Amino acid sequence: MKRLAISLALAPAALAISMATASTASAQDTLRCAEGETYIMNVMVSAHPYWVPVYQGFKQAAEAFGCETVFSGTPDYDITKQIASFEQDMVKQPAGILVHPMQSDPFIEPINRAMDNNIEVVTFAADSPNSNRTAYITSDNLAEAKFAADEIVSQIGATGQYAVLENPGQSNHDLRVTALIDYMEANYPDMKLVGRQATNQDSTAAYRATASILQANPDLGAIWIPEAGSAEGAVAAILEAKSDVLVMHADITPATLEHIKAGNIHMALNPNQGMQGFMGFLSAFFAAHSEVFDPFNDYKVSGYNPVQIPFVDNGFSVITKENADSFDLNVYMEGRDPN
Numbered sequence: 001m002k003r004l005a006i007s008l009a010l011a012p013a014a015l016a017i018s019m020a021t022a023s024t025a026s027a028q029d030t031l032r033c034a035e036g037e038t039y040i041m042n043v044m045v046s047a048h049p050y051w052v053p054v055y056q057g058f059k060q061a062a063e064a065f066g067c068e069t070v071f072s073g074t075p076d077y078d079i080t081k082q083i084a085s086f087e088q089d090m091v092k093q094p095a096g097i098l099v100h101p102m103q104s105d106p107f108i109e110p111i112n113r114a115m116d117n118n119i120e121v122v123t124f125a126a127d128s129p130n131s132n133r134t135a136y137i138t139s140d141n142l143a144e145a146k147f148a149a150d151e152i153v154s155q156i157g158a159t160g161q162y163a164v165l166e167n168p169g170q171s172n173h174d175l176r177v178t179a180l181i182d183y184m185e186a187n188y189p190d191m192k193l194v195g196r197q198a199t200n201q202d203s204t205a206a207y208r209a210t211a212s213i214l215q216a217n218p219d220l221g222a223i224w225i226p227e228a229g230s231a232e233g234a235v236a237a238i239l240e241a242k243s244d245v246l247v248m249h250a251d252i253t254p255a256t257l258e259h260i261k262a263g264n265i266h267m268a269l270n271p272n273q274g275m276q277g278f279m280g281f282l283s284a285f286f287a288a289h290s291e292v293f294d295p296f297n298d299y300k301v302s303g304y305n306p307v308q309i310p311f312v313d314n315g316f317s318v319i320t321k322e323n324a325d326s327f328d329l330n331v332y333m334e335g336r337d338p339n
Helices: 002-030 051-064 079-091 105-116 141-156 171-187 203-216 228-241 254-262 273-288 329-333
Strands: 038-044 068-074 096-099 120-124 135-138 160-166 191-198 222-225 246-250 267-271 309-313 316-319
Touching: 038 051, 038 079, 038 273, 051 068, 051 273, 051 329, 068 079, 079 096, 079 105, 096 105, 096 273, 105 120, 120 273, 135 273, 141 171, 141 222, 141 246, 141 267, 141 316, 160 171, 160 203, 171 191, 171 222, 191 203, 203 222, 203 228, 222 228, 228 246, 228 254, 254 267, 267 273, 273 309
Parallel strands: 038 068, 038 096, 096 120, 120 135, 135 309, 160 191, 160 222, 222 246, 246 267
Antiparallel strands: 267 316
16 A cells, blocks of 8 residues: 555656656747748848847847848948848748837838738837837836936036937937936936037047037036947047046947046946847747747737737946956957857
């Protein structure tokens, strides 16, 4: 009887192990790409270093599922050319596309057309919220702006002058600027906005704009910039004028990283790019393989894909002189396949 009792006691455990093994095998069979199944990442200004860690995260996730990836887009800062490249990607019939839309509204129709052709589309860093895209992956631009405003005030005081450069039309850059201005007005009413100029990620335009702002406002205390390209030009103008202006910007380039190390830029707020690409791939992959998921809702009768992710926050890092070495792109890419 004792032996029987032991056998009966072990039976549920053995059954659980058997079920777990079957479930694992089933998952392994299901959560894999079919032969040649491909996911594409599409961007504008394709040579910009920002995309490199994003694509690495995208590719690393794809490799874990046995999938193929392609890096695509246009070398130009041109919405028409980026849409053309996106449409060329659609012709290849990938399972999914991770896209950084340069502007939101012009991408509505192309994204919807891709979705209608069973190509799952996920946006990242910038969005096309009125399209049918299945997910949006980004850092919290409101949190970035709040952090930047509080940091500026902590460094120069709550009474002073600040300026912003901007890149109108790109949703994440717009939000980084407008949110900072709104937060300053609501929380630090004695901080005066004395300069606001569009530089559109052009370092030369940023140099000229910053020089003009400095000439008109010699008491300028700080400048906030929503991207790194304009920060390169702004810091050059500040150094040339020998002005004591605190510089903060979002994103990072090798050039601005060197300025941070040298103390010319106070800090940068950088989206966690690898996580952005990693989560971007997972969102597209699970949208394409939604048959593995049976949620408690009406998707079967409504006919929509159950994998809908309105927003994933990939987080952001604060880059200072102390931790700048961790963001050296050349070191990161040593031994990695860039393609």
